[in-house]
Amino acid sequence: MLILSYLHRNIWRNPLRVLMTGLAVGLPITIFVLSVAVVDGINRFLDNSARQLRLAITHKSSIVYPLPAGYRGKIEALDHSRPITVCAMRWIGGKVEDKPQPLSTLAADPDTFPATFPEYLTDPAERAAWERDRQAIVVGRGTAAQFGWRVGDRITIRASVPPYSAIPFHVVSTAQDVVDPVTLFCRGDYLEEEIKRQGYPEGLVSFFFAKCRSSDDLEFYRTAIDAHFANTPDPTLTQDEKAFMSQFIAQQFDLPRNLTILSALTVVVAIIAAANTMSMNFRDRLAEYAALKALGFGRALVFALIQFESLAICVSAGALGALGPWYAFTYTPLRRFTVPLIQSLDVRLAVCAQAVGIAAAVGLIAAAWPVWLAARLRPVVAFRALE
Amino acid sequence: MSAADIELVDLHKHYRKGRIDIPALDGLSLTIDAGSFVAIMGPSGSGKSTLLHLIGGLDSADSGIIRVGEYRLDRMSERQLTAWRSRHVGFIFQMYHLVPVLTAAQNVELPLLLFRMPARERRKRVATALEVVGLADRMDHRPNQLSGGQEQRVAIARAIVTDPDVILADEPTGDLDARTSQEILQLLSLLNAEFGKTIVMVTHDPRAAAFGQRILHLDKGVLDRDERNPARPAAAAHAH
Structure with a gap:
């Protein structure tokens, strides 16, 4: 119970920092979930086009001719x-x-x-x-x-x-x-x-x-x-409707590719933000971790303290960032929101689960450097550095 | 747990700062009787903190023998030293180093998590330790709700709750006013006299050192003077 209490209270030592980190992780997760929903919608549209047995005939040089x-x-x-x-x-x-x-x-x-x-x-x-x-x-x-x-x-x-x-x-x-x-x-x-x-x-x-x-x-x-x-x-280029629409979407917005790149970039930003927070926390608590080691605690406790905090913040923020859009686009008037070519945004729970998994990975990666430092931390060196 | 003699033989310890080699201990040898209260004084850089860290198994010497009771610390691995510290040494730091998000009782209970001990037994020990330091009524206070002296008392309770052989105190009154310092030093004397704990205390303050039965003066890594304090005759080692 004491360890659980310690782990839990550790998270809320600096509420503003936790809140900002939560936002920095949660928002990219929201972007990821919405991006997947948009790409899903485009794929549904294209799959529907493929079923229509329609051909699109354009000028061979360009659709603009x-x-x-x-x-x-x-x-x-x-x-x-x-x-x-x-x-x-x-x-x-x-x-x-x-x-x-x-x-x-x-x-x-x-x-x-x-x-x-x-x-x-x-x-x-x-x-x-x-x-x-x-x-x-x-x-x-x-x-x-x-x-x-x-x-x-x-x-x-x-x-x-x-x-x-x-x-x-x-x-x-x-x-x-x-x-x-x-x-x-x-x-x-x-x-x-x-x-x-x-x-x-x-x-x-x-x-x-x-x-x-x-x-x-x-x-x-x-x-x-x-x-x-x-x-x-005026030679022609004849394609089935799915190929034509895919090309049209790529020419107009290239959404799937751009959204995938955007999602990846925002997740990297989340990692950087969370890693920065965990590094700041580690520096702030250097004396405390050194004292715990001096008292006889091994690497495991300090490892658990840092890793649990990072995972708790990132997974909580990720869950909120993923389930927020799911709720909004399932149960609120936003479910009638439409995007060009897309009937409505369908935020799937499976994608939310995947997003929470990504948030957990962000938490693990963000804590990697402080955990490594903590494993190597020698109380004597820490105390001397703090003198 | 019985108190332990401490024996140090020809200890050498050097630090490297960039390309500069800094000698901290230069062939130091001494023994400390079980159940005694020893104060270590000396100017900055004389090696007194290094000595304390070596006795506490927090650091290793370049050469020499460190024996605390039946344990040869100079032959133990880092993992063994960590386990040994949890059972045989209590640390008191100048800046207390309490966990700010835990209550006084939880801070004192922390070291007991390293023992296989029922929760009820842990709570009993915590209550006893806080009673000894006079903070039975502050169990549920967090460090930021306590004065500096009270924080140091919690740190002392944390140091004694595992019933260690040796208590190592690094400038325990360095951050306290004169009156509170006296109270803390009297408490350490009580732990020595009533519970037979071996206490090794590093201090800059001659008034604090005067609480020791023996005052060791270090200078440039060697023992400069070894004084017996006539005002504090050595007590026989007690079994707790």
């Missing part, structure tokens, strides 16, 4: 025995007037969009509205929640690319069951009219999406499309 709209008919005519649905997309980005947030808006072929992206417009009434209304727009539910838009609302978006004008739309769906919560889809024919009215070049698209009937068809078209346009002024 447009393709002729006429490619759609040529792709559909490649092999009549293998039916394929092709939907042209034109990127218009956009912003709501007076709002800084950039939007992710695409103009899609109205006739093939429902078949190419069947997960959208599942409600027959919404689908009918899309087919009937040239100003129809499908808004990702995250974006809809952000701006307070509902089905039936009239909204205006200013395009970031030609035609650059403020275009009125009519919200026909907020795509509640779709993995991607942020992208908006409007009708391509409506955009073409606006482009024509403003005098910008017509008949160009940013890329195509093509929905195949089977994996065999997907593999066939993956090579056949590129082969068909290989010797044209």
Whole structure:
């Protein structure tokens, strides 16, 4: 009991120092847990893309170069025995007037969009509205929640690319069951009219999406499309949707890689902070440890005192840093929080356990130097140094 | 546990500070009778603290014999010395070196953790030790709730709670006022006279040294003078 009391009270000798160290360890653990949740979410999004049997067809040189709209008919005519649905997309980005947030808006072929992206417009009434209304727009539910838009609302978006004008739309769906919560889809024919009215070049698209009937068809078209346009002024690069999205994510934010590096760096910072604290504690208590050794205590007690304190601080802070986000994103309104491409942050308990393990490792590493010094500590030398 | 004679023969101890060789003890030989109270005086650097550390098994000599009772410390490993210290020596330091987060009773109980002893027996010994030093009513106070003199009394209780043969005190009154110093020295005298503990005390203060039955004067690592204190006749060794 005395030793337990000693170990426990040791931790709280300098509450401010413990608090600061706890924060220095807990926050990186929080960053780690959230980073894993974001990467998990991106992987879920990509896995969903992989199941859709969709191909993305872009310009071979870069996604920023447009393709002729006429490619759609040529792709559909490649092999009549293998039916394929092709939907042209034109990127218009956009912003709501007076709002800084950039939007992710695409103009899609109205006739093939429902078949190419069947997960959208599942409600027959919404689908009918899309087919009937040239100003129809499908808004990702995250974006809809952000701006307070509902089905039936009239909204205006200013395009970031030609035609650059403020275009009125009519919200026909907020795509509640779709993995991607942020992208908006409007009708391509409506955009073409606006482009024509403003005098910008017509008949160009940013890329195509093509929905195949089977994996065999997907593999066939993956090579056949590129082969068909290989010797044209606008050769294509055809990828399955997962590969395309992975490349797109890497080009736009490279989140998985950057978050992994960020997590690793913050854990290193945690080690440095905790090691600094344990070294300061050791220096502060040098006389005490020397006296304990003089009284006849061996290395074990001093080792236990330092190691227990380091582990207790780091594991407690790590547990709080990991379980805090888990609770917040599971039981509070934050569970509705969305990140681009990610439906919601799913902080898994298994990741929290892993994070606590990392915190324990931080505690062990942080105490390594003081423990080594303590093992070599000779009371006589310590007393002489303190004189 | 019986008190022990201390025998030191031709002790040599040097320290190195960078490239400089500093002699601390230079062929020192002496014996200290069991149950005696010996004060060691001398200027700074005369080797008195080194001598105390060697008798307490905290340091090892370059050469020479150190015998405390039946134990040859100069032949023991560091691990053996650590175990020996816990059973045969009580240390009293100038700065007390109590654990600030533990109460007086817990500080005194600490050395007993090295013994296989039931908790009830430990508590009994702690209570007795604190009673001897006059702090039975301060058991639950932490060091920062005690005066300097009271802290040193707790340190003395910690030194005697294991019933050691020898008590080694390094400037035990160096940080105390004159009146409190007298009280501490009287307490050490009591431990010597009533409980037969061998006490070796390093001090700069002649008034403190006057409590010893024998006063050893060291200078440059050798015994300069060995005085018997007529005011404090040697008592026969007691069995506790």
